Amino acid sequence: MKILHLDTNHPLLINKLNQLGFTNHENYTETKQTIETKIQDYQGIVIRSRFTIDKPFLDAAKNLKFIARVGAGLENIDCDYAQKKDIALIAAPEGNCNAVGEHTLAKLLALFNKLNKANAEIKQGKWLREDNRGIELDGKTVGIIGYGNTGKAFAKKLSGFDVKVLCYDIKDHVANANAKQVTLKEFQKTVDVVSLHTPQTALTLNMINSKFINQFAKPFWFLNTARGKSVVTKDLVSALKSGNILGAGLDVLEYEKTSFENLSTTALPEAFQYLINAQNVIITPHVAGWTIESKEKLAQTIVDKIKAKFC
DSSP states (O other), rough: EEEEEOOOOOOHHHHHHHHHTTEEEEEEOOHHHHHHTTTOOSSHHHHHSOOBBOOOOHHHHTTEEEEEEESSSOHHHHHHHHHHOOOOOOOHHHHHHHHHHHHHHHHHHHTTTOOOHHHHHHTTTTSSGGGGOOOTTTTTTEEEOOHHHHHHHHHHTTTSSSOOOEEEEEESSBTTTTTTEEHHHHHHHHHEEEEEEOOOOOTTTTOBSSSHHHTSSSSSSEESSOOOOOOOOHHHHHHHTTSEEEEEEEEOOTTOOTSSSSSSSOOOHHHHHHHOOOOOOEEEESSTTOOOHHHHHHHHHHHHHHEEEEE
């Protein structure tokens, strides 16, 4: 079986697939159109987010048996059409969920303790203790939207704190010992913190908007380590200005390119300018699941799943 690798990954991925008897080819530079002319020669594809695998590409891939994405989601693949063509879809949400859980907790604690603001002020020669008095996580109610791999990982990290953890998910019976599953109405009535851990789907696009935010009973802190396009940024900014959202920790933005490798080349809007200047907002470049350890875990997870299905 010949596998085409379209993005660089941890070297163990190719090394271990070689050991299993697969033939591995790497193509990290050619255009999607050029690759489309060659893809019929391959039975497997390994990709991160370099480009979208759409219907024309899948039609050209006449001998394809699987697509493996070295990451949690599959939104850059036309999954319905791939499944109609009996192409197996492989993802690795288990590989970076711990990293996302740790990163989300780090963002929350940094926001509560004004670490971003205090650090910047110290570097400007300002020593402002009272202005940087923080708040404690203990006693708060943390709400997790989307209780899959990363949502559960975040809840596990919170288990060492004296907090109440609630989760909301469109699937029933997803709760475990670390979180209680509740209705959306109860969720919005109770939580002090909202952490988003949903995949990008038609249901989650623009999900966090003014209407959604205004349904909460009290102001809350907002964390997004999931997908940027789930949040209407201008509505988030409006809520930050009004105080309906107390602060935000964002690892993803709606302005990202589909590859996640950069922001859009078009002029970034006023809402983004507000975020980068706000003292109660922390932004990172889509790195929550991007640790040294997760890079290896993601690769190993893909190897294990390919081996289980095709060896």
